[in-house]
Amino acid sequence: MALFCQKSNCALLTSLKSYQMFYPVLHLRRLPTVFGYLICTSSSRSAKPVDPKAIYNGTPKIKYREKEDGIRQSRAGKDYSSPRPFNLFAAGASKRRSVAQDPLTDLKKPIASKKMTLCPPEKPLSVEEWGKMIGEFGGTKKFEELMMEQMIIRCSPIDVAKSLLVAVANREGDIGYGLLVKYLALCVSQREVEEIYEIQDIMKTRFKVLETTAYGLLISGLSSSQHWREALSLLEEIKKVMTPSKRNYGDCIKGALINQDINLACELFYEMVAKDLIPNLDTIQAFFDVGKNVKDDQWKTKLIHVLFYLRDNQVYPGEVLMQSINQWFERCNTGFIFCAIFCSLPGENWKGNLTSMKNSGQCPSCNQYLESINLSPEEYNILKEKIIKNVIQGTDTFRKTTPQELEEFQTFVNARPPFDVVIDGLNVARVSYKHNPSQTLLDVVLHLAHQNLRLLVLGRKHMLKRSHHWNPKNIAIMKKKADFFFTENVSEDDPFLLYATLHSGSHCRFVTRDLLRDHKACLPDSLTRRLFFKWQRGHQMVLSEYAPGKRIKFEHVQNYDTVVQTTGSTWHIPYDDSLLERSSYEVPTKWLCLQQK
Missing domain, CATH: 3.40.50.11980 (Rossmann fold)
Structure with a gap:
């Protein structure tokens, strides 16, 4: 017998056999709709992506009940609407205003509902043990998927998850698409590359169409492995139906960078931004992390282009990306001249300092004045x-x-x-x-x-x-x-x-x-x-x-622009403080000042 009617070489089947000597025949059938997508079974060896918006507008969600502690106190005599000193556009201003207007916010802590709380076992269970747990839970409805979700959250061992699949196959004679995708997510989170590769083979064999969640997981799992070029093929499959997500692009870019295919990584980056997709910060960070060890003038030029992308699109690095940029500047010690409209950047003897700007727009670290905020x-x-x-x-x-x-x-x-x-x-x-x-x-x-x-x-x-x-x-x-x-x-x-x-x-x-x-x-x-x-x-x-x-009193009107900027011998990069919650209409108040020694 083979899981999902596979005829041979299914590693997942081999692993499952270690838990049970005999399986009932697993019939190919039309699986239930999971994640809001219609799944069609087929013996075809190909799988095509499906745009979920074209199939189903809503995704079933597991509802957890929440309640607050119910603290209610009178605000009589207190003027919480009165203005307090703040900069309307400074990072964290919105959060501070909301706290000032409702001083009881910190006391209102939601109490998590104990209903639906599942604790995954620490070691694999037998079919009978899983059956007993299902009975204690109160029935099989959604038990497997909820349990697998908890395994993902708690990083449970893969063997434990496999024992659950065995129990499901024993009872149902089949394993649903949704549960298989969740198992795939667990494998991706733990970088179990061979398991991911085998699940990909199963899904391509079993299902004629896959939705974007499965494609995204496969791309994420394969891009950081020796099979990274297969992630590129999956990306091309998505393009036939819809625009890939920035995460899809980002995973493929990181895969190319890890494998030193820098030109391909840049091509994917430019293709991505041409589609008006703003890269995730970890995608941008991957460029600078790789750049620390690359002594190549053309590569440095491309990284300067990335910095100007941050400027032109008003993208603000987080602290982790900011540190990566700083390290790249400080470690680039080979001679380098970057010719551009905006700057000429020697690539040696740079030192970074963290600072905050004066109201005048002068940097306390290098005494340079930032660009004016006035439009041309x-x-x-x-x-x-x-x-x-x-x-x-x-x-x-x-x-x-x-x-x-x-x-x-x-x-x-x-x-x-x-x-x-x-x-x-x-x-x-x-x-x-x-x-x-x-x-x-x-x-x-x-x-x-x-x-x-x-x-x-x-x-x-x-x-x-x-x-x-x-x-x-x-x-x-x-x-x-x-x-x-x-x-x-x-x-x-x-x-x-x-x-x-x-x-x-x-x-x-x-x-x-x-x-x-x-x-x-x-x-x-x-x-x-x-x-x-x-x-x-x-x-x-x-x-x-x-x-x-x-x-x-009127709040000071900012007279300098909060964007990445350079004078040639200095760079100033605004970045997000990890301790501050910045709304989309706010700008950072922390800066990285880079000076050429």
Whole structure:
């Protein structure tokens, strides 16, 4: 008898036979759907990838019940919405704000449910012992897959997993696709190359089609082995159906680098980024890890190109990758000149230091100033055109405003001299619920007006009606210090804010605590979105401290750009602190400064 009706040379079968002398005939049949994919059995020797999105939109998930300790305390009298000093775009700012607004967060610890908790055995079990465990669990439904998942998590020995497969084959006469894939995942996690290779042979024989999970596991398992070129063939199979994932590419790239096929690794890297796939950091790290031991000028040139890829795509290394880059610089001691538009880089006598930048943008380690965050005139015009077309005039805008109102506002702005600061009136007025909104807005307007700045305040028409929140006298005082434009109460005011700021020129800033992420998402391409984020960080003023009649403080507006950059004799590389949780709209605050001695 052969597992999965194999006729010969099945190593997995041989291993299983050591656990049981006799197996019932395992019939080829249509296996149940697992992972949300339809599996078709066939005697064909080929297997083709299947795009899971084209087959099944949802993937069954095992649900675990969770609950919190239920701590609830009154917040009466405490103003958790009050602004505190922070940089809106600094790594970790979002996390700090959430903790400040809910000081009970750390006390709310979820209690893990004991239901579905399985503990894998430490040694292989017999069929009878597995049957007893299934009975204690309460039935066979999902037991095998849940147990295999726990084996993966706990890195159980392969022999233990095999004994489970024996028990399943004995009871069912077959082993399902899903369980086989999970066993494959366990083998990959433990780099059991020969097992992976045999499972690949079984799956290609048994199944006409495989889904991307299996292909990804096979690529990951084979790419770091002597069979690494077969991972490339699997990658090509995926390409016939869909775009491979960045993990698929990354595994093949690392396989090529391990086996010193540097040109192939670079070809795969360029192919990957051409498909707008951002490489995982461990893929990039593999280039620099290999580069430490390669004394070749062309290879060094390619690694410099990788650094410029990080710059152009605003990719930030983690601490591990940063250390690998630092070691590469410090170990490259052969003469080397890299000719490029941006720099000339001798490849010897480099020293790296970790630092944080001053507000001025000066590096404390080398005293160099970082690049300005201001856009070039060409970049500014590109961004302005795209913002007007895709955000201000886009169809999404007209859901909350009308073309007539927008045209009225454009006429209003065009008839006036350029503004220095545009203020989101409601956003500023509601910076703290403890204080009167009209008084808050008045204090901020007077504070900025004392600096001889031309101001535009955007508001809504309900602000003109006398109420507890809106004092007409305060509005009258502000109108003497600033221009006002009141939109309809249902209008979206962000497009007006963006138009007035961009129209006034590159010197104009805007005041709001809104992150404007929805509008950034409306932009048509990644380059324009990066320009928008750069412009936003250099122009957005955030009220960080406010006490009526006592203190108004705006967070420092960053004047240097947070990207990989070089002067030729220095490199500055921003990197993620492993202890900080950085959101996608934040930038690192830690830097690697590399200086040529």
